[in-house]
Amino acid sequence: MNCEICHLKELEVEVFQVREVLRCILHTILFHRALGLVRPKDVDSEHFEITYVQCGDAELEKKIEEKVDHFCSWVEKHPNKKGQVLLSFYEVKNKQASWFTNKVERLYWEQWHVNLHVLQPSGAHGKPHGGAKPARDPGGGGREESGSRRGSLEASLREVLFQIIRFVNEKKDHIPIPNPDCVSSFPYEITIPSHSDSSFGVEIFKRMLQTGHPTMLS
Amino acid sequence: MAGAESGRTEQIISNFFLKLLQVVLDSRVPHLLAGSRAGGDKSRKRDRWFNLALGDPPAALENLGLWHRSVADPMVVDVLLLRDATDSESVLERWTVHYEPSSSSSSSSHPSTPSSPFRAATAFSSSSAEAAAAFYKRTYKKCVVLLRSVYAVLRLLPAYKAFRMLSAATLNNLHPHHHNQNQNCNFNLSYRVSSFAEPFTRAEEDEMKHYDFAAVETQFGQITVSVVYRHDLSEFNLESSSLFPPRIITDYVCSPAAAGPSRAFPSSLPSNEGFVQPASSPARGILRFGSGHMSRPHSWTSTPMAHHPLSGSQLSASELHASPMGVFGQRIVGGHQQLGSSRKGSTSFNEYPLSPPFSPSPSPSPPTHSGNLHRRLQSETAPVTIPLPVTGSIPVYSRAPNLSDPTRSSLPPPSPRVARADNSSEDSPEIRSFRRVEGFKLSEISPSLPSSLQKGIRDARDDSGRFSGVLSSCGGSPRVGFSRSSSKLSFQDDLDDSCPFAVDDVDVPDTQRRATDGKAASENQLASSSVSSWTSQEAAVGMLVHMLKTAPPLRQDQSYSSRAAGPGHDREGGGGSGGGASSFYAARRAADALEELRSYKEIKDMLLSRSGSHLPGPSRER
Numbered sequence A: 001m002n003c004e005i006c007h008l009k010e011l012e013v014e015v016f017q018v019r020e021v022l023r024c025i026l027h028t029i030l031f032h033r034a035l036g037l038v039r040p041k042d043v044d045s046e047h048f049e050i051t052y053v054q055c056g057d058a059e060l061e062k063k064i065e066e067k068v069d070h071f072c073s074w075v076e077k078h079p080n081k082k083g084q085v086l087l088s089f090y091e092v093k094n095k096q097a098s099w100f101t102n103k104v105e106r107l108y109w110e111q112w113h114v115n116l117h118v119l120q121p122s123g124a125h126g127k128p129h130g131g132a133k134p135a136r137d138p139g140g141g142g143r144e145e146s147g148s149r150r151g152s153l154e155a156s157l158r159e160v161l162f163q164i165i166r167f168v169n170e171k172k173d174h175i176p177i178p179n180p181d182c183v184s185s186f187p188y189e190i191t192i193p194s195h196s197d198s199s200f201g202v203e204i205f206k207r208m209l210q211t212g213h214p215t216m217l218s
Numbered sequence B: 001m002a003g004a005e006s007g008r009t010e011q012i013i014s015n016f017f018l019k020l021l022q023v024v025l026d027s028r029v030p031h032l033l034a035g036s037r038a039g040g041d042k043s044r045k046r047d048r049w050f051n052l053a054l055g056d057p058p059a060a061l062e063n064l065g066l067w068h069r070s071v072a073d074p075m076v077v078d079v080l081l082l083r084d085a086t087d088s089e090s091v092l093e094r095w096t097v098h099y100e101p102s103s104s105s106s107s108s109s110h111p112s113t114p115s116s117p118f119r120a121a122t123a124f125s126s127s128s129a130e131a132a133a134a135f136y137k138r139t140y141k142k143c144v145v146l147l148r149s150v151y152a153v154l155r156l157l158p159a160y161k162a163f164r165m166l167s168a169a170t171l172n173n174l175h176p177h178h179h180n181q182n183q184n185c186n187f188n189l190s191y192r193v194s195s196f197a198e199p200f201t202r203a204e205e206d207e208m209k210h211y212d213f214a215a216v217e218t219q220f221g222q223i224t225v226s227v228v229y230r231h232d233l234s235e236f237n238l239e240s241s242s243l244f245p246p247r248i249i250t251d252y253v254c255s256p257a258a259a260g261p262s263r264a265f266p267s268s269l270p271s272n273e274g275f276v277q278p279a280s281s282p283a284r285g286i287l288r289f290g291s292g293h294m295s296r297p298h299s300w301t302s303t304p305m306a307h308h309p310l311s312g313s314q315l316s317a318s319e320l321h322a323s324p325m326g327v328f329g330q331r332i333v334g335g336h337q338q339l340g341s342s343r344k345g346s347t348s349f350n351e352y353p354l355s356p357p358f359s360p361s362p363s364p365s366p367p368t369h370s371g372n373l374h375r376r377l378q379s380e381t382a383p384v385t386i387p388l389p390v391t392g393s394i395p396v397y398s399r400a401p402n403l404s405d406p407t408r409s410s411l412p413p414p415s416p417r418v419a420r421a422d423n424s425s426e427d428s429p430e431i432r433s434f435r436r437v438e439g440f441k442l443s444e445i446s447p448s449l450p451s452s453l454q455k456g457i458r459d460a461r462d463d464s465g466r467f468s469g470v471l472s473s474c475g476g477s478p479r480v481g482f483s484r485s486s487s488k489l490s491f492q493d494d495l496d497d498s499c500p501f502a503v504d505d506v507d508v509p510d511t512q513r514r515a516t517d518g519k520a521a522s523e524n525q526l527a528s529s530s531v532s533s534w535t536s537q538e539a540a541v542g543m544l545v546h547m548l549k550t551a552p553p554l555r556q557d558q559s560y561s562s563r564a565a566g567p568g569h570d571r572e573g574g575g576g577s578g579g580g581a582s583s584f585y586a587a588r589r590a591a592d593a594l595e596e597l598r599s600y601k602e603i604k605d606m607l608l609s610r611s612g613s614h615l616p617g618p619s620r621e622r
Helices: A015-033 A058-077 A139-170 A198-211 B002-026 B030-034 B041-047 B059-067 B104-109 B116-124 B129-154 B159-174 B202-206 B317-322 B324-340 B370-379 B406-410 B416-421 B427-435 B451-474 B477-496 B505-513 B518-532 B537-550 B555-565 B567-577 B581-611
Strands: A004-007 A011-014 A041-044 A051-054 A082-092 A106-119 A188-191 B075-083 B088-101 B187-194 B208-212 B221-230 B246-248 B287-289
Touching: A004 A139, A011 A015, A011 A139, A015 A051, A015 A058, A015 A082, A015 A106, A015 A139, A015 A188, A015 B129, A051 B129, A058 A082, A058 A188, A139 B129, B002 B075, B002 B088, B002 B129, B002 B187, B002 B221, B030 B159, B075 B159, B088 B159, B129 B221, B159 B187, B202 B208, B537 B581
Parallel strands: A004 A106, A011 A106
Antiparallel strands: A041 A051, A082 A106, A082 A188, B075 B088, B075 B187, B088 B221, B208 B221
């Protein structure tokens, strides 16, 4: 089975917007991939005039919040850097217990690359915080600029959401049979860049080797 | 077997149509959410279809399900925008769901997809139950994903904002007891379901965008969903104003009344005595939007009519004066239009609850104690004053017919201090003249009164006159309560020369003229000068509160009065110092009332100046 990969459009976000943008994107993806019985919950974004949909599953929300917090922590330690959050759906294949490893083989059938370029606010004082509001720009011109940036980000985020919707609609055949017992239907994992930034790419490479990505074979 | 599979496929398709219709209507038509719901086990089972639990479907949907005779007929759902102003409807969105059965010849000509070989195989070996079941499950899974996408897209399209505005207004209208601000929308959303829709005009097509969802292939065809939507709704000027239902409040009271029914605005307001004021506001009640359940503190704020739809940029004092009823009538018309609308699928605005009007006060309020007064003034903002475009001079206010007000008969007896100060004169004539605020001449005062008393009476008259003018603009029994003590207070104030609250820009000449010494006079002057620098009502209220909080104890008034009395006022001072507790408390009450009177006056002046009506300094009738 092929692993469909979707690289979402990169978004330039400010530190205080990271949390909300990630929530919006991850919940939208999971709403389309958590094919169990859901009672959808409409959530108004805090910083944008966007309403996204959550599955209404507490466990799923909790897991997403944890990953969002981890990413925000990473952002604090790596200011003004591009970060990528990887959302992967996999199937658990036969457990192979060998002499050297007892790991469970995961067969990834879909990966979502959420690309964020976290910008530091201009004239920021002190250490940036993931959930903190940005430092106020002096003067009205700064506010206008931040307002235009916010509007641009909102439009870009809306594009990303439509990109997600388009992808999930066009790519349906690779979806395995859902597990009717849980809301999420499919096991998934959210990978946050590790604090040792250099190892993030290595981890992605390892995962690609494990899944036997078609691009690796071509 | 093929028949069974076709039956299951048809079941998926028909339920998909109903589910999608429910998703669209639940996200676009608020009154369906508020209406009755079809319950029962059947509805609950249907709700679980496609693993998307939306709750019981609207009762109207049950009838719509009967409309769809054949799965081969497309279902076109138009989301309509109904505008109250133009009484027109526009199509905001058109959702088209269609099941296109595929012929056996077309199935083999489809481009190869990961599923097509399976489907082709199914077509050739339809008797393979397992393959058919797998195909059925795959179709069902894709329908689940498709519905999720439709659900998400419905929240990203521009019409969703209109839905939210309208649903908020609908919910507030259905639950008026929540004390939330009611909302009025100048539009409504409706729907139309049909199997065929008129094509859009060229102009409409230019304003529309198209979004096609990926088709879901079934064993015998494919399900397609598409939407045509208006991407820009700004031309419709959709508004949802957080307004209270337009009501005429005939009994508006601006003073911080205690809990209970609002006090009546006296009908005998000076409309014919040169008291220039907007005909609407005091006489007929201020134009106020509110529900009967609104708590009293909302009736007046530091910024009068802050939430008033006609306040601020929309309505100025001059407009209020010019044609308040005209404006209000227009608003009423708009409200009636909404109330009377009965369009298809429109929200039942007839359910909009009309709160009962405020009941007039049965009797004037008793005089308030200083403590209560201070608490009221501290806890509540300044009374709402009606921006009165007074064209005349302050004497216009002085001609406020407080005298003609029958409630004045309930004024308390004169202060014993006044009586003591006027040992050689009868109480009633002097007090009557003391209270008179219209055409008060110095010559009317008994010549036997000491000069200080005469001066105090003069000042008191002015103060009470001004104060009466202020209160008459606000109306209500507290006016009586204040006015009847204001006279005593001003007189007392003059004698005591100690009122810390005697801050009045109009009183600047008075304070300058007064034989002042010490702290009280300087405080008054400082307060007066500071008053002139006030530029906002909020500042005036804040200063008033500050004054109340920092006011020295009233007992100091006695000491001040002793000092201010001096040799020239031995009679008064002696009388005052020899007064008992009862006279002291009476003086306190009067002093407080006068202080409040002056404060209200100051606030009124601030508002008038702010509203553009520059009041000249009150000319004193000496």
